[in-house]
Amino acid sequence: MSRILVLGAGLCGLTTAMLLARDGHEVTVLERDPAEPPAPADAWQAWHRPGVNQFRLPHLMAARWRVEMEAELPEVIGALEAAGGLRINLLGLLPAERRGEWRDGDERFETVTARRPVLEAVLAAVAAGTSRVTIRRGFTVSGLLTEGSRVTGVLAEGGHTLRADLVVDCGGRRSALGSWLIAAGARRPVEERADCGFVYYGRHFQGRLPEGQGNVLQRYESASILTLPGDNGTWSVALITSGRDKALRGLRDPARWDAALAGYPLAAPWCDGEPAEGVDVIAGIEDRHRGFVVDGEPVATGVVAVGDAWACTNPSLGRGATIGLLHAIGLRDVLHDTDPEDHDKVVRRFHDWTSAAVEPLYRGTLWYDRHRLAELDADAAGVHYRPDDPRWAFSLATFAASLVDPDVAREYQALTTMLATPDDLVSQPGLPEKIMRLGASAPAYPLPGPGRRELLAAIEGS
Template sequence: MAAIEAAGGHRWHLLSRDTLDDRYEFLSARRQVLESALTGLADRAPHVEVQRGVGVSGLLTRDSGTGGAPLVHGVTTDCGERLEAGLVVDAGGGGSPVGAMLGDLQHVTDTALPPDAGFDFYTRYFRSPDGTLPPRPAWPLEHYDSVSTLALPSDNGAWSLTLVVSRRDWVMRSLYEEHVWDRTAALFPALTEWVGYGRPVTGVLATAGPGTRRRSVVRGGRPSVTGLVSVGDAWGTTNPEFCQGLSMALIQAELLCEAVRAERDPARLVLAYESAAQEALGPFYATSRFWEQNRLAEIYAAIRGRRFHGGPDWTAVMAMEAAKLADPDVLTAISDIGSMLAAPVEAMSRPEVVSKALSLAAGSPAPAPTRATLLSTLSR
């Protein structure tokens, strides 16, 4: 953390700058700043050798000798070098090539969304002339009719504003144009001050968000391969709107260290790590998948001029979103879920949280702007 802060990373609080509860404190930095800080630490760490510009072309495997799953005992590089390893850790991200190397040995759980589904992200970075940050919005992530907005402080006096839309909502694709993005962002009250506080330092950065997907080498309680584990997006991807991916990767790293210390047997090591990771992170993965499927269905219904009727769980989630700033108990529950301090089911089962949210949301108007206003702005 100290290295990231030294590189300009910014600490901020999800709830209030005045609170003493540091459980809701975040550290923000752009990817290049974060990677520079972490690679600097790795370069200076003892017993660590970093090879840059070298890719992995294959896995070294052999029979475990016990009639069980094959054992991965190293990798081959695209330079033809063989690197032996007691444990191979796949941290290659959502597009890791290791999945293709494993073939049928790896079990992949997808959202079963077609290629044209999912979310697209349209982001601009800003900086003020004096390097100060604007007053933060009441909540960084808000959901509107067809669009979600994400306002996040970054490093070295910069911040980002993102418009999130369904990939099937073709009319929104014009958001890659700067003047269209600027007009649209001006419609959202939560973004107004952040847009006007500084000047943009990038154009519109368009990104296709990954679908929620879980990879595992465990089937039926048994590992299909040993000597190999995954962390980060190689283990599973979640919706980037919720900014939980890096936190999940750090938790996985801690759990992997514990499993390595506790288990010498390759099969038991894989099972111990996968079990611990699923117990700690499975509920957040499942919630991301549930939210993604329902939100996409809601937007698709709006595209067709229809109203989406989700189930009672979706109704409760949307009520908590609408009521989070009107009730401290609802806000605490939402904050605990967003900060990964409590599993969603546990937070929502607290006494009267959902009932208060449903009562408060029943009388609140839908947040502006409407889809009709958005379409009018996009077509100008």
Template sequence: MNGSALVLGGSIAGLLAAAALSPHVETVTLVEREDLLDPNRRGVPQGTQVHALLGAGQRAMAALLPGIVDDLVTAGGRLVDSPHEVAIYGAQGWAGRVPSEAHVVFMRRPVLETVVRRRVLALPNVRVVTGVVSGLTGGSDRITGATLQGGETLTADLVVDATGRNSKATDWLADFGFPAPATKELRSYVGYATATVRLPDGVFPPGVVGILSHPHPGALRGSAVVPCDNGLYQVAALGMMKADPPKDREGFQAHLEAAPSRLVAEVAAKAEFVEEPTVYKVRGSLRRMWEELPAHPPGFLAIGDAVMSFNPLYGQGMSVAASEARILHDILRENDARAGVADHGLAARAQAAFTPVVDTVFGMVVSTDAHYPGAELEGVTAPDPEAVRFGRALSQLATEDPEVALALKTAGHFFDTAPLRSPGIAEKVAAWLADGRTPAAQDPTVIPPALIETTR
């Protein structure tokens, strides 16, 4: 263990990057512009919003911080078999519900961050500095640290940018002659409003703990109600392509009523509102192609939303950041026998190693959001028509075939599309298309029974 690391940004991506670095360096300095112990600091995006830690994120986080999932549940988080216990109504009807290993931890951002922060800050070689980063230090041969407003300079062998969607790293690196990475952006103009509520018993049918009526290109307004933590739920009004929900209670309820299924609206009408709706807006999904720079800046690594910021309605960002942090940890472990974090090629190898996960998830987002009328694609190739045809058939099959339903959910929760390419799935899709089949008509106000019930 040798060298030092500097992590810019103290949100989930920054905290997990610090956890990944800790076993491999003498010191990790975490820089956050506001008091890191304040869970309601202004720098937290979607601060009161319920967050979903997907299966991929849980595995990655547990590898860095053993026992963390149990800690989250102990703090009040709700562990849910999402493909079985959350009823989802989409463009093709109700997705088939099947038991799975794709469990999700639902909890609000401040509660989740508090648990992760407590674990990371307990690591003996992690220290926190409160300050605003104003630039990087070093030169064209290597990045050596960062400067803070007020003039303080922090040095390190590796600088990790976890400052998020609005990262200024491209401007800072330009001072040393490094070009900005190419970007890919899909602007689908997402708006959503969420309210924390208490629900009476009996609002869901047996075996169901949440409902999602997702917007789609034929219906720009959607809704959701899912557990968050400590016995509470969140109701969300969802909008795409500037179909933004209002935050006043009457407008909020009207937006829920306009979703493809009005079941969430019916639940919300019975809810006790603990907090009034809070509105958020996000332009879409942005991908920075750091790994394609002709010469990667030695000593500099981007992670989390500084690499790829996602449409938040899909709940992928936190799990992608955790997956990247685990990849960084694994590369550092291999690198310990070499020059540790002082290795000039380390940052470039780590940045490139993030690409498969990031591209897989970006592809999932594009496969949906690119079809919205008026969606703006910059540097993004529209989905291939055959891929669109295959994906539509998969979604249709998933309303009635448990194997396809499980494969589709597993791919989305673990960022692995291999299950969708298996011979068995391919044969089913080919037969469905050859026969010209379409899903059976379903009532959007009636949640059908699960395709497979559990034995619990």
């Protein structure tokens, strides 16, 4: 049993705390935002969470998140459903002619999801009731306590110090762990960092959940659209564009946003509800990855980073919470199998496991995003995007084939809900050939919807 400090009570911090406490550790979670979580029913209206930029932006939990949560922390799923979280089969969002008859095994595509404040309020309530978990809110960590290259605790605003056997940074996208380590005399972690380049224009709705018409992420010329079911008769819709595409910035105006969405037959029914006021806009989202073992040596021991504090990307694929959950499970397992007194070994093993098991998920997301952003920029320039990367052509063909073949629709759904990897798909005998036969000659944007010119006209004419 170790004394563990978890920095940050966001999605990963709370999940990590519960998993570690369940495994016998004494866990204290330190959260900067002072507000106590309201009851889930009041969380959307009442919870002020400036520490999480994306707090009010659309979120959907992947089916893999539900699968892992049901296995690891089933009471979270129970509490989420009790709070009005929606259990929904993501394959069922496709029209019947695309998915065919229901088959054995299709239940794997089920998820349970909610608006982010509701989801986090549920996690916070379950974590608060978990033995060996203490959550201290209004506690801002400002640096690290060290002995040589070993982190032994944290410093906090107000002059507090807290000691621990292990510090787990779950401070999210804006985590300052890198600068704290350098200030403490450690070597600089390896950091890759760039603006992901996308802008989100999201709205939440309430009413009668629309019938599903297509995948939750839809790719069109100049914009992607997310249609995300939520809790208690709510859902959200987001348009995602390139940040360089100035002509689309009018989407921050609700009337123009409505006019734009009206042109997309698969997404327009999702705007038939009571909208929350205004359009939530988020830009300047970073892709960031940090490595804490440099040239084979940990920059410090006694500290690890989990979830967005380790790596984060543009979120249009909706993978952040699932990657964070898998990462937290991995940390629990490494600590379970490693002598906690062997601080060096803990950090090395977690680094190796992270590199092998979750870094490919991050890299895959980055790969998709880079292509998609380049494609959106090509759309704005009036150029057809044809990169010299057969995997991109294969990915587009997979989607196109999923529109006409129920088997491929399932394979595509497994990919997008993180139940399978691209390698799983490519290794199935005959499947890549079938995908190329059915999808390779599809139009660049196979879904019905406006081209760039019509989209601009809708925004400007409203």
